[in-house]
Amino acid sequence: MNTYYAANLLIYAGVDIIAVLALNLQFGVSGIVNFSFIVFQAAGAYAAAVLSMPPHTAADYSFQVYFGGYQLPFPIPWIGGALAGGVLAIPVGLVVLRKLRSDYQAIALLVTSIIANTVINNARPFLNGAAGLALVPQPLQDQVDTNTDSYLYLYIALTAVCVGLVWFLAARIVNSPYGRTLRAMREHELAATALGKNPVALKMTMFMVGGAIAGLSGAILVGFLTVWAPSTWLYPETIILFAALIVGGRGNNLGAILGALLVPVGFEEVTRQLIRMNVGPPNVIPALEWVAIGLFILGFLWFRPEGVRPEPRHVFEGSPETELVENVGTA
């Protein structure tokens, strides 16, 4: 039980780190206010589920309806989850990112998130509607007994490998001239365009890369939880990830990781502990969690808008500057 609890915490931490790193590429670095982020995680989770589950006509599965059911072995469901997130980013991006002003993009994406959730919630034959999918097979469950501690360690290891991979990709992008171009676009899109950068292509690329990483995070999560339903990917989940990034430090991968550990993991954990300790009526604590998260975001925006780990200032070798000034606020 205790191992399970620790494993649960670590896997959630891994999933949240992956998600916030992806959001950092989109929002922190490129300035895309992706208020539908959680939809891409959900797409990955659903894709991984239907890729690994048997058809819904199978004996134990007949209580739910869904399309597909391909019984594919690990790691295909995870790869499929990432692909689903990336592919879903194409139509959404083409509709939202091409023509709309960036403040309208944020609203359009928020609306997209709500529409997607409502549709999946109500269209039962597609992905079993509000009840969601259950009995999603776990990775390697045919080879390893999933009810053991060692399976938990294995799952943690698999998650850690994904965290490492995503961190590696994100670091390469952020620290490259390409990342610099993305930051330039974030700072002044028109000027970047006038310097030969194609903002729609840049945004679409980051939308797809971020979507794929989000999809992977969903696949990891559903493989562990074995259930997935519309109630797990309501739009406030996106807000929590934004909070994590703002607290941790926009534009900084390390900040994204810190933020993921502080906000989604930290707050959930504190809430759970408070409920366990019976400090108040059980439904008040989760509501207070939202108040606390909200105040936390506002506090950071007010007192430390650049986050715990701000975006680093890039000083090149041979710069006349000798002493590094700590980060300077926006002018």
Added chain:
Amino acid sequence: MSAQPDQRMLVAEDISRHFEGMHAVDGVSLAVPRGKITGLIGPNGAGKSTFMAVVAGTLPASSGTIRFEGEDITRLPTYTRARRGLVRTFQLPSEFARLTVLENLLVAAPHHRGDSLFGALMGKRYWLKDEETLVDEARGLLKRFGMSAKESDYAGLMSGGQKRLLEIMRALMLHPRCLLLDEPMSGVHPRVVEQIQYYLQSLRADGLTILMVEHELHLVEQLCDSVFVMAQGKLIGSGTMASLRRQREIVDAYLVG
């Protein structure tokens, strides 16, 4: 307009741009000769910046045609025009505030191996050489414009004049063939203005074509080979500054505004 066909680098034919019925640019036709500095003057609100924006593609034309090197570019997006060497600067500061001065210049560099998703994922060793070459080039420019000491500062923290210099340097990093400058020297110290002037002249000697909006007529007189005058969206005259000064109606339009 008097230039020979092969000497016209940039040709605008009957360009109009209106904003909800307001004719900011109204049927302007002009040709910018290759390898020369051409001025564009006129009172505030004449439509000069709007015209520059239409030429660079940052604003679509309501009607008319733009040819660059003989090719119709009217429908090309801004970034394609920039990649072909038609580069504009902005009248208002448009620095990348949370990038350093040096980074602002590096962003502008075309053909950087690391400036693509593929290049980025390949890692530093794949693009380091390009980066080093470009850092050297950018530092050369910074030195020329007396801003070496500022290279690691955030561009957003520069003064108004320094931002103007940054604007010009950034455009030069693209190795443009035709540079559209919108009031490049407004608010710049006279000594630096001299340096910019000198530098623009040396660029012209190297074959760069420049179209420049400028209010300081003595600068226009010193720098520009020929000048176009706009007022109320229309082209009302062209020629050398000396010949324009002799035309009563142009002096009136410019002074009355």
